Amino acid sequence: MSDAVSELRDVEVTVNGTVRRERVEPRLTLADFLRHTLGLTGTHVGCEHGVCGCCTVRLDGAAVRSCILFAVQAHGRRIETVEGLADGESLHPLQEAFSDHGALQCGFCTPGFLMTAIEFLDRYPDPDEEAVRDALSGSLCRCTGYQSIVAAVLDAARRLRQGG
Amino acid sequence: MKPAPFAYRDPDTVDEVLALLAEHGDDAKLLAGGQSLGPMLNMRVVSPAVVVDLNRVKALAGRGGSASGGFVIGALVRQADLEDDPAFAAAQPLAAAALPFIAHRPIRNRGTVAGSLVHADPAAEWGGVVLALDARIEVRQAGGASPRTVAAEDFFTGILETAVEPDELLAEIRLPPWPEDARWGFREFARRRGDFALAGVACRFEVDGAGGGRSVRIGLFGVGDTAVRARRAEAVLEGETPGPEVFAAAAAAVQDEVEPLDDGHASAGYRRHLAGVLVEDALADAWARNGGDEGEAA
Ligand SMILES: Cc1cc2nc3c(=O)[nH]c(=O)nc-3n(C[C@H](O)[C@H](O)[C@H](O)COP(=O)(O)OP(=O)(O)OC[C@H]3O[C@@H](n4cnc5c(N)ncnc54)[C@H](O)[C@@H]3O)c2cc1C
Ligand code: FES
Ligand code: FES
Numbered sequence: 001m002s003d004a005v006s007e008l009r010d011v012e013v014t015v016n017g018t019v020r021r022e023r024v025e026p027r028l029t030l031a032d033f034l035r036h037t038l039g040l041t042g043t044h045v046g047c048e049h050g051v052c053g054c055c056t057v058r059l060d061g062a063a064v065r066s067c068i069l070f071a072v073q074a075h076g077r078r079i080e081t082v083e084g085l086a087d088g089e090s091l092h093p094l095q096e097a098f099s100d101h102g103a104l105q106c107g108f109c110t111p112g113f114l115m116t117a118i119e120f121l122d123r124y125p126d127p128d129e130e131a132v133r134d135a136l137s138g139s140l141c142r143c144t145g146y147q148s149i150v151a152a153v154l155d156a157a158r159r160l161r162q163g164g
Numbered sequence: 165m166k167p168a169p170f171a172y173r174d175p176d177t178v179d180e181v182l183a184l185l186a187e188h189g190d191d192a193k194l195l196a197g198g199q200s201l202g203p204m205l206n207m208r209v210v211s212p213a214v215v216v217d218l219n220r221v222k223a224l225a226g227r228g229g230s231a232s233g234g235f236v237i238g239a240l241v242r243q244a245d246l247e248d249d250p251a252f253a254a255a256q257p258l259a260a261a262a263l264p265f266i267a268h269r270p271i272r273n274r275g276t277v278a279g280s281l282v283h284a285d286p287a288a289e290w291g292g293v294v295l296a297l298d299a300r301i302e303v304r305q306a307g308g309a310s311p312r313t314v315a316a317e318d319f320f321t322g323i324l325e326t327a328v329e330p331d332e333l334l335a336e337i338r339l340p341p342w343p344e345d346a347r348w349g350f351r352e353f354a355r356r357r358g359d360f361a362l363a364g365v366a367c368r369f370e371v372d373g374a375g376g377g378r379s380v381r382i383g384l385f386g387v388g389d390t391a392v393r394a395r396r397a398e399a400v401l402e403g404e405t406p407g408p409e410v411f412a413a414a415a416a417a418v419q420d421e422v423e424p425l426d427d428g429h430a431s432a433g434y435r436r437h438l439a440g441v442l443v444e445d446a447l448a449d450a451w452a453r454n455g456g457d458e459g460e461a462a
Pocket of ligand 2: 044045046047048049050051052053054055056065066067068
């Protein structure tokens with residue numbers, strides 16, 4: 001084994017607009033970095049192998065699984081998490097739509113759905129139901145049966161097109 | 165489920181990558197999109213001493229048309245890069261059609277074509293695609309040896325095994341120029357959208373002057389240890405006039421020649437059945453897509 005194993009690395013990332021500098025082990029996943037190092041526990045961890053979508057955040061704008069990305073890989077990059085969606089006390093239109101449609105029950109999956117959907121709506125502002133279902137297919141929800149989530153994303157698309 | 169400790173290297177150049185591979189050999193793992201390696205590290209299926217991150221090597225991120233009219237995909241090109249590239253869809257319609265079937269967008273945002281090929285999941289779409297396209301894969305090794313080129317049909321050597329050795333780098337994938345008037349089909353069956361397919365097929369053929377199938381390629385995935393060409397089915401169509409009867413005969417040949425695996429997702433028998441149905445449908449799609457035999461009818 002190389003003596004480099006326990007080498008710590010400095011990472012500097014911009015999280016929801018704020019620059020954060022930390023020293024981390026290379027094996028620390030971005031999800032654990034956000035939750036444990038930075039205390040941003042809005043990003044949830046379900047499966048830890050890329051399947052459930054709970055841990056989805058945006059890396060330089062792209063929706064990615066933070067459980068299979070290492071914090072060291074985010075060095076110099078921009079991260080957005082669910083905490084960055086609301087503007088102070090006022091919810092993002094996508095969050096409002098989730099609330100209005102009852103698109104969550106336990107809420108465990110919700111941060112991942114929100115971060116996946118927001119990236120999708122950036123690319124496809126006027127999607128049909130089929131496209132929404134396809135976009136959300138990588139996120140698992142054990143409570144809602146998805147109907148209300150799909151309805152909320154379609155509604156959010158309308159609200160966003162009308163300027164929130 | 166946390167990875168074992170490892171040393172992290174993030175070189176900027178291909179030479180540095182190769183030097184690190186030469187130094188650490190089997191103890192090192194290359195990290196591309198991390199969409200297969202990440203889960204394996206988390207589950208400690210692998211625990212390399214050194215992880216060599218390719219993501220800062222700009223020279224590997226290139227993609228585009230080559231001088232010969234083909235399309236080159238660098239090792240760091242992500243599935244989503246190609247999905248969003250109209251030039252790729254125009255140049256390589258079959259590969260472009262396969263992309264949306266690969267996992268989900270957040271996975272495609274990170275996952276690379278090269279990583280998919282080297283991981284060599286038997287059900288990965290790219291396996292069937294590179295076989296159908298006669299792709300060539302450039303591999304570079306440590307120690308200054310000149311790069312070698314591996315033909316797609318020699319690439320997959322076993323379940324999760326390829327011609328790329330542990331101290332080698334897959335540098336780029338070269339898709340040959342798209343033959344004018346080539347017809348293509350892509351079909352797969354998965355339980356849920358984005359899941360690995362239970363079986364799938366990528367096919368392409370041309371039609372010769374006498375109206376017979378030519379350069380027939382049928383690349384199957386999900387129906388064995390590796391992606392495979394359905395050579396007997398290809399032979400059925402080669403030189404024959406395309407049409408429903410020939411496609412059905414090709415399907416029967418496929419069911420005869422595949423050796424699918426039995427696993428928790430599907431029985432071998434079901435996969436064999438699926439392979440035939442999908443090949444028949446994909447060939448029919450290919451034929452219909454370019455107007456079928458309307459040329460003759462007109
Ligand atoms: C939930 C989920 C669903 C998925 N569904 C599908 C699916 O339906 N179809 C499908 O095809 N795939 C699927 N995948 C796998 C995904 O496509 C991976 O991205 C891909 O298999 C690996 O690409 P990567 O760039 O992430 O490689 P990595 O995970 O970084 O690497 C994979 C392996 O290849 C090696 N490697 C990577 N690049 C190179 C290189 N240039 N030279 C030499 N070795 C290299 C690594 O060392 C490692 O052993 C899925 C993954 C997940 C998490
Ligand atoms: S925790 Fe990352 S995808 Fe499930
Ligand atoms: S709301 Fe409970 S898992 Fe989705």
